[in-house]
Amino acid sequence: MTAALRYEWVRIRTIRSTIWLSVIALVFGVGLSFLIAMGTYFSFRSSQPPRGSDLDGFGPGVATQFAALGAPYFVAYILAMIGVFAWGHEYRHGMIRATLTTLSSRTSAWVAKFLVVGAWVLVVAAVTMLGSVLVGVLWLHGYPVRLMTSATGAAIVRTLVYTLLLTWVAAAFTALTRNQTAALVLLFLWPLAVENVVTLVFTLVPALRPHSDLTRFLPFNAGSRIVNQFDKAHSVFGQPLSLVGALVIFGALTSVGMAASLTLFHRRDA
Amino acid sequence: MTVIEARNLGKVYSGKAAVEDLSFEVQPGSVTGFLGPNGAGKSTTMRLMLGLDHGAGRTTFDGVPFTSLDRPMTHVGALLEAKPFHPTRKARNHLRMLAAANGIAASRVDEVLEQLGLTAVARKKPRTFSLGMGQRLGLAAALLGDPSTLILDEPANGLDPQGIQWIRELLKGFAATGRSVFVSSHLLSEMALMADQLVVIGRGRLIASGPIEDFVRTSARNAVIVRSPQATELADVLRREAAVVEAVQPGVVSVTGLDAARIGDLAFEHRIRLHELANRVATLEEAFLEATQGAEEYQAHQLDEGGRA
Numbered sequence: 001m002t003a004a005l006r007y008e009w010v011r012i013r014t015i016r017s018t019i020w021l022s023v024i025a026l027v028f029g030v031g032l033s034f035l036i037a038m039g040t041y042f043s044f045r046s047s048q049p050p051r052g053s054d055l056d057g058f059g060p061g062v063a064t065q066f067a068a069l070g071a072p073y074f075v076a077y078i079l080a081m082i083g084v085f086a087w088g089h090e091y092r093h094g095m096i097r098a099t100l101t102t103l104s105s106r107t108s109a110w111v112a113k114f115l116v117v118g119a120w121v122l123v124v125a126a127v128t129m130l131g132s133v134l135v136g137v138l139w140l141h142g143y144p145v146r147l148m149t150s151a152t153g154a155a156i157v158r159t160l161v162y163t164l165l166l167t168w169v170a171a172a173f174t175a176l177t178r179n180q181t182a183a184l185v186l187l188f189l190w191p192l193a194v195e196n197v198v199t200l201v202f203t204l205v206p207a208l209r210p211h212s213d214l215t216r217f218l219p220f221n222a223g224s225r226i227v228n229q230f231d232k233a234h235s236v237f238g239q240p241l242s243l244v245g246a247l248v249i250f251g252a253l254t255s256v257g258m259a260a261s262l263t264l265f266h267r268r269d270a
Numbered sequence: 271m272t273v274i275e276a277r278n279l280g281k282v283y284s285g286k287a288a289v290e291d292l293s294f295e296v297q298p299g300s301v302t303g304f305l306g307p308n309g310a311g312k313s314t315t316m317r318l319m320l321g322l323d324h325g326a327g328r329t330t331f332d333g334v335p336f337t338s339l340d341r342p343m344t345h346v347g348a349l350l351e352a353k354p355f356h357p358t359r360k361a362r363n364h365l366r367m368l369a370a371a372n373g374i375a376a377s378r379v380d381e382v383l384e385q386l387g388l389t390a391v392a393r394k395k396p397r398t399f400s401l402g403m404g405q406r407l408g409l410a411a412a413l414l415g416d417p418s419t420l421i422l423d424e425p426a427n428g429l430d431p432q433g434i435q436w437i438r439e440l441l442k443g444f445a446a447t448g449r450s451v452f453v454s455s456h457l458l459s460e461m462a463l464m465a466d467q468l469v470v471i472g473r474g475r476l477i478a479s480g481p482i483e484d485f486v487r488t489s490a491r492n493a494v495i496v497r498s499p500q501a502t503e504l505a506d507v508l509r510r511e512a513a514v515v516e517a518v519q520p521g522v523v524s525v526t527g528l529d530a531a532r533i534g535d536l537a538f539e540h541r542i543r544l545h546e547l548a549n550r551v552a553t554l555e556e557a558f559l560e561a562t563q564g565a566e567e568y569q570a571h572q573l574d575e576g577g578r579a
Contacts, residue, residue, distance in 0.1 A: 003341070007371035014363035015356060089356055097322055098354045098411065102371045104321070104342040270322040 004103050004112035012116055017085050022124045025078040026131065032065045033132035037139035049143050059147040060155035060229055062136035063129045068155040069230045075128055076163040079121040080187060083171035086117045088180025096270045110175075110265050114258065117171060118164050125163040129156045155229055158243065162226040165254045172257030175265060191220030213239045223250035271298035271448040272332045272345070272418040279318050280326030281311070281474075288314045289325065289474040296452045296467070298418075301445045303465030303482070304454035307562050311474035312454045313350070316423050320348055331419055343372040343415030349422045353404040354411065357397030361388055361407055364396070365414055372415050379414070386410040401428025409437070420444060422453045426460060438464045462554040472562045482554065489560055491552035493524040494533055497545040504542045511536065524550070 012018050040058075060068035067073035090096040103109045136147045174183035195218040202212040215221060216239055225233075225246035233242035241249070274296035281289040289311040296302045306312045317323040321337040328335065331346055339345045355364045365379040383392045386406045391399070396407055405428050412420055420441070426434050434457070441451050441464060452469075455461050461468075468485050470478040478485050486492070498504050501523050505515040513527040525533055530547050537544050552560075 003371045003373070007367060010363070010367040010370045014359050014367060016358055093356050094351045094354055095356055097317075097350050098368070100322055101320055101336075101346070101348045101350070102343055102368050104337050104339055267324070269317070269324060 001108050001111065004105065004108035005116060007099070007103060007109075008112040008116035012082075012086070012120055015085070015089065018082055018120070021078055021082050021085075022120075025075045025124055026128050028078065029065055029075040029128035030131040030135060033062050034135045034139075036062060036065070037136040040145075041139040041143075044140070044143050049145075055145045056149075056151065057230070058145055059133065059136070059149045059152035062147055063133045063152050064155050064159050064227060065132065067159060067224075067227045070228050072224065073159060073162065073227050075125060076159070076166045077188070079124055079163055080167045080170035081184070082121055083117050083167040083169075084174045084180050084183050084187065086113050086171055087174035087178075088183060091178040092180055100270050106266055107262070110262050114168060114171060117167060121163055121167045122160055125160055126156070129159060151229070155227070158229070159227050161247070162223060162250075165226070165250055166223065169250075169254050169257055172254070172261040175261035176257065178268075191223075195220050216241050217249060219250055219253040222246045223253075226250060272450050273298060274319070274329065274331055274419060274450055274452060275333075276315070276319055276327065276329045278327040279315060279329065281314050281318055281323060282325070287474050289318065289471075292327070292471065292474065292476055294469045294476065294479045296419075296450050296469075298450045299445055299448045300466040301441050301451040301453060301464050302467040302469060303461040304452060304469050304471075305458070305461065305558055305562075306454075306471040306477075310471050310562075312471065313423055314474075315471070316348075316350060316421055316452075316454070319421065320346070320350075322350075341372045341415070343368060343374070343417060345415070345417055346419045346421060347412030347415060347417040348420075349405075349408040349412045349425055351408065352401060352424075352427060353396065353399070354408050355396050355404075358395045360393050361396055361399075361410075362392040364407065365410060368411055368414055374415055378416070382410040382413050385413070402430060402433055405429055406433075409440075417449075419450045420452070422451070424454055424456065426455055426457055434460055458553075458555040458558055470558065470561055472564075477561050485561070486552055486554055486557045489552035489557035490526060491550075491556040491560065493526045493550045494528065494530045495522065495524055495546065495548045495550050496533060496537075497522045497547075498537070498542060499545070500542045503540070504537060504544075507536055507540050507542070508533065522546075 057069055064073060065071065065075065090099060099109055100106065133147050133152060140147070170183065170187045173186050174180055177183050177186070198218060199215045199221070202208045202215050222241055223246065225241045226243060231240045233240050233245070236242045237245045276295070277293050279289050279292040280287065292315060304312055314323060318325050318327065319329040319336065321335065331339065336342060336346060362379060362383060365382065366376060369376065369379050383389050386409055388406055388410060391403065396404060399407065405425060409425060412422065426437055429437060438460065441453060445451050445466070462482065465482050468479065468482050469476070470485065495518065496504065499521060501517070501521050505523055508515050508525055508528060511528060513525050516524045518524050530549055534544065534547055
């Protein structure tokens with residue numbers, strides 16, 4: 001297992017896509033928070049700032065580029081592409097045979113890939129969120145806005161969990177399809193098109209409209225609830241889903257994808 | 271030193287057997303050539319041997335299957351792809367990655383880069399490499415762990431004549447230290463110079479295995495060439511001795527079924543004058559084409575006079 005981890009560790013650091021995707025995620029996340037904090041700073045200068053209690057959600061918002069308040073967390077999608085490339089490069093460039101004549105244990109190769117990619121995106125996402133909070137603090141230090149609160153900490157942890165699961169889902173898609181283009185399409189098409197179309201159908205078709213709450217169980221819809229702290233849940237699987245309900249549904253998709261990818265990785269020819 | 275034993279290998283794709291009940295051995299201290307027409311199942315066999323493809327049978331390296339080897343690169347070095355690397359990972363980084371998984375020192379990476387003549391491009395991305403340079407990097411990876419066995423699929427592809435000569439010397443030198451080399455190639459003339467043993471397959475089945483000399487000796491193209499002003503008379507005499515005689519050109523016949531000494535004696539006994547009596551040894555190519563006749567998976571046809579296939 002150690003050998004596979006060492007292999008993956010060198011692999012992920014010696015490929016340019018890892019670096020540029022990490023930098024894009026960092027620049028996008030911190031940059032967006034920089035703009036938000038700067039806009040807020042100039043808004044406070046030109047008018048009376050709201051009272052501190054009215055800004056309770058501002059820390060989680062700045063840290064997560066408002067994903068904690070319901071916006072999509074784009075940084076996770078950028079980082080999930082590292083998961084796609086982790087498997088995609090193996091099949092696109094015929095590296096899988098070199099990998100399996102270097103490691104010989106398929107289970108170790110599979111586990112190491114998920115662990116190392118997961119650790120990498122966790123670190124980049126954490127740095128992005130802490131950097132986002134930092135630029136917020138630098139812009140707004142003269143105003144009664146508390147950015148580093150327990151709510152911000154909770155938002156960071158929830159967002160890290162979501163980013164990790166999304167990356168593993170993306171990696172599992174790629175290992176299943178053995179085609180990084182197909183996996184990328186699936187990663188973006190499923191949440192952005194398929195689930196939105198299904199939600200729209202439930203909204204537009206009169207017979208389905210009374211059941212539109214069911215769309216909360218769509219896996220990526222559910223996944224976004226891991227990050228979203230804005231709408232308070234009243235029960236685990238109610239409308240909206242609680243953190244636990246969201247983790248169960250999105251975690252189930254991740255687990256099924258990973259289990260299927262491991263099974264097929266063992267069964268298929270390399 | 272490693273003995274490779276392949277037993278009853280089999281692989282079926284979509285109901286069609288690509289490799290069928292294939293067994294052979296590769297002995298240490300020898301270069302074993304792996305020959306077969308296109309589509310004969312050579313690459314599939316090599317992948318089966320390394321556990322990359324799932325199929326019937328079992329291959330062991332000194333009794334141990336590849337997938338059970340600890341630090342496999344230090345036991346078996348393999349080259350299966352023309353360009354088995356990511357095009358934008360620098361050559362040295364590619365080898366560092368492989369080395370990291372097998373507990374191989376970074377100094378060994380620089381050593382094989384030097385050995386393979388890749389030091390100048392060690393920090394370049396292989397996407398700019400020619401096919402030959404790619405093969406060298408693949409070979410560097412195979413040699414990285416200083417293994418006791420090499421399994422190479424068409425390693426001479428894309429190499430220039432100097433490169434081919436270099437790889438021949440490399441593999442012969444490797445085998446001379448008591449280690450095993452199992453190598454496939456379409457370059458039969460090269461194989462004739464390089465290999466000591468052969469495994470020949472056609473349509474996934476074993477056709478022959480053993481020393482290269484024995485394989486060539488079985489060819490019907492081994493003959494005695496006789497030049498005589500009394501060729502017709504000589505042919506009649508030889509046919510009575512159950513020899514097969516073919517006219518090559520006026521006054522020259524090719525004889526199989528009798529050795530040169532017996533032909534000379536018969537000519538002498540029948541007072542037939544001979545101008546030339548020479549053994550003609552079949553080439554590996556001739557022996558191979560003869561052995562694999564009808565075993566080609568994909569057969570080309572001659573163009574007709576109008577240039578149509």
